[in-house]
Amino acid sequence: MIRLIVVEPEGAYNVGFIARLVKNFSVDEFYLVNPKCNMQEAINFSAQGREILEKKAVIVSNYDDTIKDLDIKIATSSIADNEGDLLRKSIKPWDLDRFIENNKKIGLIFGRESVGLTREEIMKADFLLHIPGNPEYPVLNLSHAVGIILYEVFKLRNVKNTEKNEDERISS
Amino acid sequence: MIRLIVVEPEGAYNVGFIARLVKNFSVDEFYLVNPKCNMQEAINFSAQGREILEKKAVIVSNYDDTIKDLDIKIATSSIADNEGDLLRKSIKPWDLDRFIENNKKIGLIFGRESVGLTREEIMKADFLLHIPGNPEYPVLNLSHAVGIILYEVFKLRNVKNTEKNEDERISS
Numbered sequence A, B: 001m002i003r004l005i006v007v008e009p010e011g012a013y014n015v016g017f018i019a020r021l022v023k024n025f026s027v028d029e030f031y032l033v034n035p036k037c038n039m040q041e042a043i044n045f046s047a048q049g050r051e052i053l054e055k056k057a058v059i060v061s062n063y064d065d066t067i068k069d070l071d072i073k074i075a076t077s078s079i080a081d082n083e084g085d086l087l088r089k090s091i092k093p094w095d096l097d098r099f100i101e102n103n104k105k106i107g108l109i110f111g112r113e114s115v116g117l118t119r120e121e122i123m124k125a126d127f128l129l130h131i132p133g134n135p136e137y138p139v140l141n142l143s144h145a146v147g148i149i150l151y152e153v154f155k156l157r158n159v160k161n162t163e164k165n166e167d168e169r170i171s172s
């Protein structure tokens, strides 16, 4: 089970795009902590993700409530692996394969456009995930970071497993 | 060498986000064919990708001019593998690994938000690339599709090669 958690998003367009991505990649649960943008405006950017905003999205005011029942909590950051900062030792998107097991509840946590996640929010997670890019400018726009991670998770859950199953069928 | 080609984009936000992604993932060349949106407005969505729009982006009026000197032309589509439609037999993002060689000029071609690429434009390419997703709604927003492909290419060019080199160093 994959739960997407977005903390205090500020841009309506990002919330709309993320709702669309939730549908594109069949995410199980979608939580918004204290969104700072106009949710009606977000609908304009959601295309067929509109129903996700209207029916599936759970809006809460407290971050802790969104993570307490999870088995594995994965925070994301554009900053990672700074020397001497252990909190920032990161995993990469493709490392998620070892967590994708059927009965685990996995949370993927994304931060504010302006300041990301706080150190306190990151410390409550089990892992810090970083998407590698141009070392001079690895800071992705929020919804594009979400899209890349959801794509990797979809691939690991659906495509790779199917290929593995087919290989097993063929070899047996 | 990777050239990103976007044909007749309609949304200024998408052009801005794509410019940011070009910087995030160190794309070599960036062509816009006949953009239908306000390029000044696009800058508002580009963050530090602003310099990409101002200095790197090449705006042309003719699609053919952007592909004629390429070794491998890869068109993208949200529609793929329709039965009986050979043109639509697709490759997946991770299949790009076999094309990522140092001396090849590779073009990645994206279409309009409203109608994608025309069949004529797709026919001029060597491969059709499709990002798998929810079969009921695999249609990504343009700039999110670009982000996912550029992430895979960056990974294949930088990260995986480095890991392979390290493995070779260790085992030799």
Ligand SMILES: Nc1ncnc2c1ncn2[C@@H]1O[C@H](CSCC[C@H](N)C(=O)O)[C@@H](O)[C@H]1O
Pocket (backbone or CB within 6 Å): A076, A077, A078, A079, A109, A110, A111, A112, A113, A114, A115, A116, A117, A129, A130, A131, A132, A133, A138, A139, A140, A141, A142, A143, A145, A146
């Ligand atoms: N390279 C990257 N890897 C992982 N997540 C990223 C990322 N780039 C952006 N994000 C996600 O997008 C969110 C908004 S970007 C936050 C940028 C902010 N200037 C800062 O100081 O952190 C981040 O909190 C993270 O969830």
Ligand SMILES: Nc1ncnc2c1ncn2[C@@H]1O[C@H](CSCC[C@H](N)C(=O)O)[C@@H](O)[C@H]1O
Pocket (backbone or CB within 6 Å): A076, A077, A078, A079, A082, A085, A088, A111, A115, A116, A117, A118, A119
């Ligand atoms: N690796 C690091 N090195 C130095 N300071 C750091 C740091 N990580 C966090 N901080 C400090 O802790 C503050 C809150 S952490 C927020 C970091 C960022 N928004 C992100 O998650 O992507 C930062 O503004 C910075 O002052």
Ligand SMILES: Nc1ncnc2c1ncn2[C@@H]1O[C@H](CSCC[C@H](N)C(=O)O)[C@@H](O)[C@H]1O
Pocket (backbone or CB within 6 Å): B076, B077, B078, B079, B109, B110, B111, B112, B113, B114, B115, B116, B117, B129, B130, B131, B132, B133, B138, B139, B140, B141, B142, B143, B145, B146
């Ligand atoms: N699942 C997917 N795989 C690959 N490219 C995609 C994609 N979803 C969107 N795109 C890219 O985003 C562009 C705009 S989406 C175009 C949708 C349009 N309704 C159509 O009929 O095609 C596409 O041309 C393609 O370049």
